[in-house]
Amino acid sequence: MSGNEKPKIATTSLCGCFGCHMSLLDIDLRILDLAEIVEFSRSPINDLKTIEDRAAVGLIEGGCANEENVEVLREFRRQCDVLVSVGDCAISGGIPALRNTIPLSECLDEAYRNGPSTVNESGDIPNDPEIPLLLNKVYPAHEVVKIDYHLPGCPPPADTLWTALVALLSGKPLDLPYKLLKYD
Amino acid sequence: MMETLGDLVRGTCDLVHRDRTRLLDVARIVQERLGCVPGSAMDLIASHLDVKRIDVESLVSFYSFLSKEPEGKVVIRLSDDVVDRMAGYDAVLAAFRDELGIGLGEKTPDGSISLTRTACIGMCDQAPSALANDTVLTDLTPQAARAIVRGLREHGDPKRLVNRLGDGQNAHPLVLSMVGNHIRRAGPILLSPGKRGRAVELTLSLHPAEVIRAIKAARLRGRGGAGFPAGMKWEFTRAAPGERKYIICNADEGEPGTFKDRVLLTEFPDRVFAGMTIAGYAIGAEEGILYLRAEYAYLVPYLEEVLAKRRVEGLLGDHIEGKFSMSFDIRIQLGAGAYVCGEETALISSMEGLRGDPKNRPPFPAQSGYLGYPTSVNNVETLCCVTRIAEIGVATFCQYGTEQSAGTKLLSISGDVTRPGVYEVPFGVTLREVLVMCGGEEAGAAQVGGPSGQLVGPEGFDRAITYEDLSTGGALVVFGRDRDLLAMMYGYMEFFEEESCGYCTPCRVGNELLKNGLLRVMEGRAEPDDLEQFRAIGKTMKATSRCGLGQTSWRPLVTALDAFPDLLAGKVVSDPDGFCRSFDLKAEVSQAEGIAGRKSEHAGRKGGDDGR
Ligand SMILES: Cc1cc2nc3c(=O)[nH]c(=O)nc-3n(C[C@H](O)[C@H](O)[C@H](O)COP(=O)(O)O)c2cc1C
Ligand code: SF4
Ligand code: SF4
Numbered sequence: 199m200s201g202n203e204k205p206k207i208a209t210t211s212l213c214g215c216f217g218c219h220m221s222l223l224d225i226d227l228r229i230l231d232l233a234e235i236v237e238f239s240r241s242p243i244n245d246l247k248t249i250e251d252r253a254a255v256g257l258i259e260g261g262c263a264n265e266e267n268v269e270v271l272r273e274f275r276r277q278c279d280v281l282v283s284v285g286d287c288a289i290s291g292g293i294p295a296l297r298n299t300i301p302l303s304e305c306l307d308e309a310y311r312n313g314p315s316t317v318n319e320s321g322d323i324p325n326d327p328e329i330p331l332l333l334n335k336v337y338p339a340h341e342v343v344k345i346d347y348h349l350p351g352c353p354p355p356a357d358t359l360w361t362a363l364v365a366l367l368s369g370k371p372l373d374l375p376y377k378l379l380k381y382d
Numbered sequence: 383m384m385e386t387l388g389d390l391v392r393g394t395c396d397l398v399h400r401d402r403t404r405l406l407d408v409a410r411i412v413q414e415r416l417g418c419v420p421g422s423a424m425d426l427i428a429s430h431l432d433v434k435r436i437d438v439e440s441l442v443s444f445y446s447f448l449s450k451e452p453e454g455k456v457v458i459r460l461s462d463d464v465v466d467r468m469a470g471y472d473a474v475l476a477a478f479r480d481e482l483g484i485g486l487g488e489k490t491p492d493g494s495i496s497l498t499r500t501a502c503i504g505m506c507d508q509a510p511s512a513l514a515n516d517t518v519l520t521d522l523t524p525q526a527a528r529a530i531v532r533g534l535r536e537h538g539d540p541k542r543l544v545n546r547l548g549d550g551q552n553a554h555p556l557v558l559s560m561v562g563n564h565i566r567r568a569g570p571i572l573l574s575p576g577k578r579g580r581a582v583e584l585t586l587s588l589h590p591a592e593v594i595r596a597i598k599a600a601r602l603r604g605r606g607g608a609g610f611p612a613g614m615k616w617e618f619t620r621a622a623p624g625e626r627k628y629i630i631c632n633a634d635e636g637e638p639g640t641f642k643d644r645v646l647l648t649e650f651p652d653r654v655f656a657g658m659t660i661a662g663y664a665i666g667a668e669e670g671i672l673y674l675r676a677e678y679a680y681l682v683p684y685l686e687e688v689l690a691k692r693r694v695e696g697l698l699g700d701h702i703e704g705k706f707s708m709s710f711d712i713r714i715q716l717g718a719g720a721y722v723c724g725e726e727t728a729l730i731s732s733m734e735g736l737r738g739d740p741k742n743r744p745p746f747p748a749q750s751g752y753l754g755y756p757t758s759v760n761n762v763e764t765l766c767c768v769t770r771i772a773e774i775g776v777a778t779f780c781q782y783g784t785e786q787s788a789g790t791k792l793l794s795i796s797g798d799v800t801r802p803g804v805y806e807v808p809f810g811v812t813l814r815e816v817l818v819m820c821g822g823e824e825a826g827a828a829q830v831g832g833p834s835g836q837l838v839g840p841e842g843f844d845r846a847i848t849y850e851d852l853s854t855g856g857a858l859v860v861f862g863r864d865r866d867l868l869a870m871m872y873g874y875m876e877f878f879e880e881e882s883c884g885y886c887t888p889c890r891v892g893n894e895l896l897k898n899g900l901l902r903v904m905e906g907r908a909e910p911d912d913l914e915q916f917r918a919i920g921k922t923m924k925a926t927s928r929c930g931l932g933q934t935s936w937r938p939l940v941t942a943l944d945a946f947p948d949l950l951a952g953k954v955v956s957d958p959d960g961f962c963r964s965f966d967l968k969a970e971v972s973q974a975e976g977i978a979g980r981k982s983e984h985a986g987r988k989g990g991d992d993g994r
Contacts, residue, residue, distance in 0.1 A: 265984040275960045302973045331974035331982050344960040
């Protein structure tokens with residue numbers, strides 16, 4: 199962080215439901231305070247698609263389910279000083295990882311061909327080159343790149359995110375009271 | 383007339399007086415007769431014993447010697463321990479597969495033979511070994527494997543595969559086994575002859591409280607691994623309120639590399655039973671149970687005969703004479719293939735007809751054990767010490783050993799030594815002295831106390847075998863200098879992962895994380911952070927697992943890293959970009975590439991998002 203430039207913060211949603219980002223927005227008016235102390239780099243909140251300059255903090259929602267998730271996560275690792283896994287999907291793969299015990303082809307067959315609510319006369323599985331290829335399994339973020347901190351919860355409460363961000367950005371020790379640590 | 387399934391199950395349930403706590407026995411008998419416990423039998427068992435079908439199903443799925451699907455008439459179980467692997471397991475397995483034309487876990491098309499693997503069967507001194515039903519096959523070679531298959535094809539009788547007899551009582555008409563004792567060093571206490579009946583007679587001249595006092599004075603500590611003072615355990619059990627008390631002899635001997643209890647049971651069964659009788663007298667029990675691992679089922683007819691003889695001689699039964707008298711009898715309970723059942727509370731679950739899951743402690747068995755009654759669980763060797771203390775006296779017993787570790791200890795030594803077998807040594811002997819005795823001077827490392835013990839390198843060879851230093855239940859596996867120690871530890875982690883009962887997360891998940899982490903190290907894909915992680919996981923397992931399995935199963939990996947930091951040279955490297963070197967994008971998109979019929983744009987791209 200040089201001069202009086204504000205530290206940058208980047209966020210992304212990989213294989214998540216955006217619930218963790220909703221929780222971040224749930225800090226309500228404090229988002230204005232946040233905007234005072236940080237500059238938002240790449241994030242679904244501002245729709246910026248690249249990290250222009252190095253960011254101080256990267257928040258990762260969701261695990262890695264496809265090749266693009268891996269690509270984005272690696273980009274974050276390269277460009278952020280500190281990476282934080284936010285929420286259970288990033289930390290453990292979460293709900294998407296339920297497919298990990300089932301071979302990929304069976305998952306796709308069930309989703310696009312055989313599912314009871316599926317109507318798909320051609321039997322085709324969507325295969326546009328734009329669609330990233332799925333990984334054999336869904337991975338937590340820390341099994342793909344080094345992750346510095348983990349904030350559990352599905353999603354972590356807004357106060358948890360706020361408290362953690364303030365601590366990270368101010369370099370003060372983080373003191374999360376028990377009620378802000380959620381394991382569901 | 384053909385016996386119907388209904389007849390078989392009814393008959394079997396009647397045999398145990400429809401006692402639901404004998405579910406394991408019922409399942410074992412049905413398995414033996416039918417080669418499986420099919421769903422239809424489970425329903426019948428459930429109704430006769432008045433338990434839920436799911437209880438039967440759960441029990442059958444728990445034990446490796448029980449199955450829902452039919453096994454072959456003869457089941458060949460290859461002992462797949464680290465020591466077996468060192469001794470040529472792979473080649474033996476290959477010969478079996480080739481000769482049988484089937485793979486592991488499969489059955490010949492005619493249903494006559496199944497081939498499977500199992501954890502250490504207690505024969506590391508004569509590895510590689512296997513079981514064909516109850517028959518033990520030792521010192522296997524590929525040629526022997528082929529001959530075994532041909533023999534079974536010809537006559538189908540595992541007992542006829544015994545082409546030589548072992549020494550001592552292994553040649554007894556009721557044993558007729560090829561197992562060898564390999565007693566290499568008989569010390570003054572455990573492996574020296576005594577006089578039958580003498581110990582019980584002397585004991586019955588004392589008051590039970592005096593017996594306990596003597597055992598305490600002898601400073602006898604448990605030989606099964608945990609080293610709890612035996613006298614204190616008895617005192618608690620005696621003092622605990624309960625209209626009945628039980629003494630259980632733990633002959634599960636499941637710690638890989640341990641086989642000394644096998645030798646005691648073969649050569650000194652009277653010593654074991656006398657110890658149980660004395661314990662029963664001391665704690666006020668009228669019934670003793672020998673919990674014998676299924677792998678040692680070949681000893682049952684012989685042990686039953688020894689018990690019968692003791693009854694005839696008045697050493698067991700309604701009225702055992704002495705200055706005081708007592709009523710005491712012993713029965714044998716067979717296990718069904720589960721390492722965790724050696725843990726005393728799991729052992730009790732198993733005897734109660736439940737899955738062999740450990741229980742929460744407290745209450746300890748001494749307060750509430752078998753069927754809820756105060757129970758003392760003691761190892762075979764501990765009980766043999768009891769008998770000998772009665773025979774030779776406290777002072778003589780305490781002449782051997784150290785202040786905190788009185789007496790002698792049996793070691794089961796195997797691996798890269800010239801004289802594998804059982805050694806009786808006084809406590810306090812150094813590891814180096816032991817290695818000299820067994821022809822293991824060239825050792826590069828020794829696993830002391832089995833996988834749940836620790837790996838010791840040459841700098842530790844001057845440490846002493848005592849409770850206070852190198853504590854051991856008796857297993858000593860020696861590794862030569864050119865052994866791949868990481869591969870050995872990986873074998874132990876596989877063992878723990880398989881044998882965890884799965885009840886608690888730290889153990890169920892921790893073992894798998896450690897095993898996979900070790901694999902990363904072996905493949906050179908680990909990072910410095912991983913090593914910290916191993917220790918952190920181990921700490922959590924130690925602090926939060928319910929039983930000793932999870933509390934110790936991190937040890938092979940962590941103690942190996944402590945003793946041999948060089949093992950990691952060149953294998954643990956961090957990535958400059960902070961990417962996980964163990965994540966292989968190219969491999970991870972392989973299935974999707976096949977399904978989509980196109981190549982990944984990211985994986986394998988040069989100079990960046992490569993195929994790591
Ligand atoms: C996973 C596990 C396996 C065990 N296996 C055995 C065994 O095979 N034999 C044994 O005597 N003790 C075994 N133990 C120790 C028993 O829980 C118990 O401490 C012992 O039988 C008590 O007898 P002792 O005091 O005479 O040693 C095992 C413990 C654990 C945690
Ligand atoms: S952790 Fe919960 S809220 Fe966050 S992305 Fe996953 S499912 Fe959504
Ligand atoms: S520590 Fe392991 S074996 Fe013991 S109770 Fe827990 S899961 Fe079962």
